Amino acid sequence: MLNIRPIAFAQAASFVDEHHRHHKPPVGHKFSIACYDGDRLCGVAMVGRSVSRYFDDNLTLEVNRLCTDGTKNACSILYSTAWRAAKALGYRRIVTYTLESESGTSLRAAGWNCDGIAGKGNWTGERARQVELFPEMKMRWSKELSM
Numbered sequence: 001m002l003n004i005r006p007i008a009f010a011q012a013a014s015f016v017d018e019h020h021r022h023h024k025p026p027v028g029h030k031f032s033i034a035c036y037d038g039d040r041l042c043g044v045a046m047v048g049r050s051v052s053r054y055f056d057d058n059l060t061l062e063v064n065r066l067c068t069d070g071t072k073n074a075c076s077i078l079y080s081t082a083w084r085a086a087k088a089l090g091y092r093r094i095v096t097y098t099l100e101s102e103s104g105t106s107l108r109a110a111g112w113n114c115d116g117i118a119g120k121g122n123w124t125g126e127r128a129r130q131v132e133l134f135p136e137m138k139m140r141w142s143k144e145l146s147m
Contacts, residue, residue: 002042002073004081007034012044016067022099026064033081035074043068045078047086047094052118055095061086063096075106083110083143093144100137107141115140 012032013025026046035043046065050056063082068074079096086094097118098104104114118140 001038002071002077003036004077005034005036007032007041007044009046012046012065015041015044016046016065019069020065020067023065029064030061031085033078033085035068035071035078037071037074042071043074043078045082047082050095052095055093059090059092061091061094063094066096076109079107079110079112083112087145093142095140095142097138097140100139102139104139104141110143112141112143115142 009029009032012029012034015034016023016025026048029046029048031047033045033047034041035045044065044067045063047061048064050060050062051064052062055062061082063079066075066078066082068078083094095115096107096112098107100117104112107114116139118138
């Protein structure tokens with residue numbers, strides 16, 4: 001049976017570093033949540049400030065990393081718990097991003113909404129020529145309190 005426990009940043013970051021397919025751990029967090037199958041750590045959610053300046057309003061959090069070892073239902077439980085914890089702390093919205101190629105099944109199961117394609121894959125500026133940030137588009141997902 002899966003159960004949720006708090007987890008220290010360093011331990012969550014270590015789990016992400018070891019198990020995540022394409023991201024390194026974030027540099028900080030507001031809180032992290034662990035999912036255990038018995039005594040075995042099977043997943044973590046690292047929740048922090050929104051990376052997007054448009055959502056960094058002190059009322060929105062972002063699941064910056066969610067990583068599991070493939071244990072069934074761990075992702076959905078972590079997404080659901082992240083929202084409940086954020087809401088209990090007074091936040092009004094929580095967001096996360098997935099690759100376009102990812103199905104979002106766990107997010108849908110946790111009651112999150114797909115907001116569509118997020119931002120652009122490329123950035124152009126004086127300091128860099130057309131730098132490809134992401135090989136594919138990202139999808140934004142959110143959950144928020146009804147007004």
